[in-house]
Amino acid sequence: MVSIKLDNVSLVYKLHEKLTLSAPDRRINGTGGTIQESGRKQFVRALDDISFELSAGDRLGLVGPNGAGKTTLLKVLYGIYEPSGGTVAIKGKVDALFNINLGFRAEATGRRNIVLRGLINGWSEAEIEEKMEDIIAFSELGDFIDLPFKAYSQGMAARLAFSVATALDPEILLMDEWIGAGDASFQTKAKRRMDELAEKAGIIILASHSESLLNNLCTKLLTLRNGRKESLVPVLSKLNLAITSK
Amino acid sequence: MISALNSALNDIFGAMKLRRVWIALAHEDIGDQHRRTTLGPLWLLVNYLAFVGTFVFVFQPAGKDAAGYSAYVAIGLMVWFYLMEIISLSVPLFRRERSFIEGTTLPLFVYVMRLTMQSAIRAGYAVAGCIVILLLSGSDMTPAWLWSGAGLLLILLATPGIVTVFAFAGAFFPDSEFIIGNMMRVGMFFTPVFWVYSGQGGIQKYAHHWNPFSYFLDIARVPILTGEFPAHAFTVTSTVSICMWAMALLLLGRYRRQIVFMI
Numbered sequence: 319m320v321s322i323k324l325d326n327v328s329l330v331y332k333l334h335e336k337l338t339l340s341a342p343d344r345r346i347n348g349t350g351g352t353i354q355e356s357g358r359k360q361f362v363r364a365l366d367d368i369s370f371e372l373s374a375g376d377r378l379g380l381v382g383p384n385g386a387g388k389t390t391l392l393k394v395l396y397g398i399y400e401p402s403g404g405t406v407a408i409k410g411k412v413d414a415l416f417n418i419n420l421g422f423r424a425e426a427t428g429r430r431n432i433v434l435r436g437l438i439n440g441w442s443e444a445e446i447e448e449k450m451e452d453i454i455a456f457s458e459l460g461d462f463i464d465l466p467f468k469a470y471s472q473g474m475a476a477r478l479a480f481s482v483a484t485a486l487d488p489e490i491l492l493m494d495e496w497i498g499a500g501d502a503s504f505q506t507k508a509k510r511r512m513d514e515l516a517e518k519a520g521i522i523i524l525a526s527h528s529e530s531l532l533n534n535l536c537t538k539l540l541t542l543r544n545g546r547k548e549s550l551v552p553v554l555s556k557l558n559l560a561i562t563s564k
Numbered sequence: 565m566i567s568a569l570n571s572a573l574n575d576i577f578g579a580m581k582l583r584r585v586w587i588a589l590a591h592e593d594i595g596d597q598h599r600r601t602t603l604g605p606l607w608l609l610v611n612y613l614a615f616v617g618t619f620v621f622v623f624q625p626a627g628k629d630a631a632g633y634s635a636y637v638a639i640g641l642m643v644w645f646y647l648m649e650i651i652s653l654s655v656p657l658f659r660r661e662r663s664f665i666e667g668t669t670l671p672l673f674v675y676v677m678r679l680t681m682q683s684a685i686r687a688g689y690a691v692a693g694c695i696v697i698l699l700l701s702g703s704d705m706t707p708a709w710l711w712s713g714a715g716l717l718l719i720l721l722a723t724p725g726i727v728t729v730f731a732f733a734g735a736f737f738p739d740s741e742f743i744i745g746n747m748m749r750v751g752m753f754f755t756p757v758f759w760v761y762s763g764q765g766g767i768q769k770y771a772h773h774w775n776p777f778s779y780f781l782d783i784a785r786v787p788i789l790t791g792e793f794p795a796h797a798f799t800v801t802s803t804v805s806i807c808m809w810a811m812a813l814l815l816l817g818r819y820r821r822q823i824v825f826m827i
Contacts, residue, residue, distance in 0.1 A: 331825045397669045400821050416667045425596050434592070437585045438668060 320410035320489045320521055322372040322395065327404035329365040329394060329545075330354075352544055364390045365401070365545045372521050372538075377512065379532030379553070380525040382542035388525035391542065392416070392492045395523065410489030410521065413439065417494075418479045424468040428459055428478055431467050435482045449485045456511075457481040473501050480504075484511050490521045509535055568817030575820055579673035586674050590681035608689035616641055616697060619758045631701035632789070633760075638697040639712075639785040640757040642690045643719065647780060648748045650683045654727040655734035655741045662827050672820045673724070676731065680723045691716070698788065708787040715783030715798070722805035728812035732819060735826045756781065776804050 333353075354361045365387050372378055380388040393399045394406065396414045421438045422431045432453055436446035454463050457477040462470065470478070484491065491512075512522055512535060526532050532539060533553055541548040579586070598604045619637045654676075658665065661675040699705070733740050754771040761772040772778050782797035819826075 331822075393666075398666065398824060414667075417663060420663055420667045423592050423596065425599050426592060434588060437582075437588055438670065440582065443584075 320374045321408075322370075322410075322490065322521060322523075323405075323407040324371075325369050325405045325407075327365060327368045327394065327401045327406055328363065329390060329399055330361050330363050330402045331399075333360040333362060363545055364399075365394065368404070368542075368545075368547050370540060370547070370550055372523075374521065375517070376538060377522045377524070377536040379529075379536035379539045380523065380542060381527070381529055381532060381539055382548070385544075386542040387545040388542055389416070389494055390545070392494055392523065392525055395490075396492055408490065412490040412492065413483055413486070413488030414492040415479060415483045415494070416492075418472075418475050422467050422475065422479070425466050427466060428457070428463040428470070429454070431478065432482055435479075439482075439486070441486065445486065453478075453481045453485050456485075456507075473504060477504055480508055480511075484515060487515065487518060488520065490523075491515060492523050494525045569813060570817070571820065572813040572817035575671040575816055576673045578671035579677055582670065582674055583677070585670065586678040586681055589678050590685060593678070593682050594685050605685075605689065608686050609693050612641070612645070612690040612693045613697075615645075616693070623758050625760070631703075634701040635698050635703050635789060636760065636785065637758050638694045638701075639788060640781055642687070642694045643716075643781050643784050644752060644755065644757045644777070645690060646683060646687045646719070647777060648752070649686065650679065650723055650727055651730055652745050652748050653679055653683070654730040655744050657727065657731040658735045658823055658827050659738075665824055665827060672816065672823060673728070676724050676727045679727050680720075683723065684720060703788060706791060708791040708793075711787035711793050712784050715787070715794075715801070718783060718798070718801055718805065719780055722801070722808060725805060725809035725812040728816060729808055732815040732823075735823055751775075751777065776800065779804075 352363050352366075354363055368387075368391065370378075380391060382388055390399065392414065393416075394401055395408065396412055396416075421435045423434065426434065429450070432450060433446055436449070441449075457463070457474075457480075459470075459474060459478060462474065467475070467478075515522060522536075524532060524535060529539075536553055538550060538552055540550045594605055598607055601607060603610065616634070616638050619641065620634050623637075624633045657675055657679055658672075661678075664670060664675065665672070730740075730744065733744075754767075755775055755777045756768075756772055759768070761768055761778075779794075779797040779800040782794045783801050786792060786794040786797065
């Protein structure tokens with residue numbers, strides 16, 4: 319059975335003082351959180367004491383301001399960042415969509431890019447071959463599939479990326495922000511496929527600044543602030559709260 | 565130490581399982597660089613032949629055997645360009661692969677092998693050009709060529725270790741990209757790539773004896789030019805390669821999960 323369980327997960331990493339001839343640069347990249355000092359060393363606490371459980375069929379929306387830890391949490395779940403405290407227990411195959419263009423070659427055709435993205439995802443050649451026509455059909459790219467990727471609009475790129483990422487029915491799908499890319503018809507289609515995935519006992523976690531989008535797609539909302547969990551509520555109760563407050 | 569070694573080996577074995585990824589990406593890289601050109605990757609061969617021709621034309625010592633010097637320069641440039649490329653391109657490697665490192669769980673060694681594969685493909689064109697020059701310059705194909713082949717294989721085996729070490733150097737010390745780039749450009753003049761060391765003293769003696777690149781060149785060049793097995797050069801090159809691999813394993817094991825925070 320697919321599940322995710324986080325117990326008191328924290329992510330603290332040392333700000334490496336790079337050897338450089340230029341003036342010290344204490345900017346941090348990628349993650350938010352709080353900066354702590356210990357002697358001359360600096361640490362970033364990007365996630366602090368995060369706990370939650372998800373089971374089959376759950377669709378969790380991550381909300382919070384920039385630097386709240388949404389992307390960092392997704393990357394911990396995907397295994398890019400190793401948590402420095404707590405435990406992450408995941409049952410199920412995890413797939414992620416963090417960057418629409420990741421692994422796509424501007425000069426290669428859509429068809430070739432499906433092969434490349436499939437290889438990066440760890441698919442066998444037989445799996446790529448088997449799914450190729452389904453992916454092309456779902457993306458609705460038609461004859462564009464044999465044109466270079468650089469000829470695609472942002473929406474077409476999003477369609478192709480989403481089609482590839484969901485082609486092998488990932489048990490757990492992590493997505494960051496970009497779901498708002500594509501046009502309305504694509505979003506409707508994407509929502510339908512996510513419904514199907516969730517019905518197949520999958521878990522979907524989305525990070526976005528658009529609460530309306532998350533309310534539409536998710537069953538639970540996790541609000542993060544400064545790397546800490548502020549609230550975790552079912553979407554329905556959240557709506558009810560909003561209605562009663564009016 | 566043991567856990568670091570295990571971690572490094574896990575990364576390397578993981579990358580080897582995903583060899584189709586780095587082979588495909590390396591081929592795409594080469595293809596992209598020459599897309600829409602008339603000659604395509606054959607430009608790599610043309611560039612190499614142009615360099616060899618220029619060096620032979622300008623630097624051929626007066627009164628010396630022209631054919632012998634052509635072979636000397638052809639092998640020297642082939643190996644030097646390969647070493648210069650892998651070292652110069654490996655320093656910014658992790659920064660160049662940043663989007664992959666921050667967006668996938670691919671083993672770090674995949675990127676090392678992607679660059680190794682790319683450089684090996686490029687070097688393949690130079691090897692083809694070099695063989696043509698050797699045959700045109702009258703070099704007889706003898707069994708000693710097999711030692712040169714073994715030398716090239718040793719350099720190829722050393723490559724992932726060298727790339728890993730310099731890639732970590734680039735991540736820890738961003739200025740190293742320019743320092744090492746300049747050193748490699750200048751290093752060509754301090755290495756017997758196109759000048760011949762024949763026992764003279766002074767700076768050339770030190771540049772020949774204390775420069776490890778000299779031995780990397782010798783293991784490919786000496787067997788073809790003299791028919792002898794350069795045991796000392798093989799020993800030095802093997803030692804340098806083992807040291808680079810040991811450092812690579814240590815760095816990979818100790819810092820591979822930290823790289824994502826450093827780039």
